[in-house]
Amino acid sequence: xxxxxxxxxxxxxxxxxxxxxxxxxxxxxxxxxxxxxxxxxxxxxxxxxxxxxxxxxxxxxxxxxxxxxxxxxxxxxxxxxxxxxxxxxxxxxxxxxxxxxxxxxxxxxxxxxx
Amino acid sequence: xxxxxxxxxxxxxxxxxxxxxxxxxxxxxxxxxxxxxxxxxxxxxxxxxxxxxxxxxxxxxxxxxxxxxxxxxxxxxxxxxxxxxxxxxxxxxxxxxxxxxxxxxxxxxxxxx
Numbered sequence: 001x002x003x004x005x006x007x008x009x010x011x012x013x014x015x016x017x018x019x020x021x022x023x024x025x026x027x028x029x030x031x032x033x034x035x036x037x038x039x040x041x042x043x044x045x046x047x048x049x050x051x052x053x054x055x056x057x058x059x060x061x062x063x064x065x066x067x068x069x070x071x072x073x074x075x076x077x078x079x080x081x082x083x084x085x086x087x088x089x090x091x092x093x094x095x096x097x098x099x100x101x102x103x104x105x106x107x108x109x110x111x112x113x114x
Numbered sequence: 115x116x117x118x119x120x121x122x123x124x125x126x127x128x129x130x131x132x133x134x135x136x137x138x139x140x141x142x143x144x145x146x147x148x149x150x151x152x153x154x155x156x157x158x159x160x161x162x163x164x165x166x167x168x169x170x171x172x173x174x175x176x177x178x179x180x181x182x183x184x185x186x187x188x189x190x191x192x193x194x195x196x197x198x199x200x201x202x203x204x205x206x207x208x209x210x211x212x213x214x215x216x217x218x219x220x221x222x223x224x225x226x227x
Contacts, residue, residue, distance in 0.1 A: 004157075006157075040201075040220070040222070041219070041220070042203055042217035042218065042219055042220050043158065043217060045214060045215070048214070056214070090157050090158070092158075100146050100165065100207065100208055101146075102146075102148055102160045102163055103160075103207075103215060104160065105150075105157035105158040105159070106157050107155075107156050107157040108156075108157045
């Protein structure tokens with residue numbers, strides 16, 4: 001069982017819809033991450049939150065909007081997505097924002113854009 | 115800069131064969147090194163890690179040794195099982211990488227009975 005919980009597991013949405021992906025961890029980790037993963041590729045970093053503040057945005061289009069309501073929760077708000085945004089979206093957390101500790105991943109949300 | 119170069123796949127082995135997946139890295143400073151495994155339909159799971167030179171990480175019969183002199187962290191297992199079929203990612207991270215993980219391209223392993 002994963003210690004990082006992501007919901008929903010699957011999401012199909014049209015290009016005009018607004019939806020949100022959710023991620024939760026109760027390990028007391030202070031860094032949380034969003035990744036996008038295409039088939040047969042490694043995860044690509046999108047955003048990093050360190051102590052609930054956005055510390056890295058990897059030039060992600062504004063149709064993706066992250067939010068960290070508290071130290072246990074991480075959301076990714078989606079609006080006006082494109083078909084090429086279809087992918088597996090992974091959330092991860094780590095104890096140490098400095099990067100020396102392993103990241104713990106959820107099972108992801110598989111997103112399909114119609 | 116920081117980067118990870120990983121052995122190209124896919125790799126197909128018979129059950130009980132010996133596995134090696136090569137991983138070399140380029141990094142400033144002294145990174146931590148990791149191997150992750152991704153089973154179909156799942157996220158990445160930490161398989162093993164090493165935080166300094168000559169450390170050996172091990173888990174579930176898999177091993178990897180942090181070799182600073184060759185900048186390598188090769189993954190090995192003496193006898194693979196069908197259940198080891200998955201994609202394996204080598205990664206590095208550290209205080210000089212600004213919170214970021216650098217992943218290799220991944221190696222797909224299929225073990226046949």
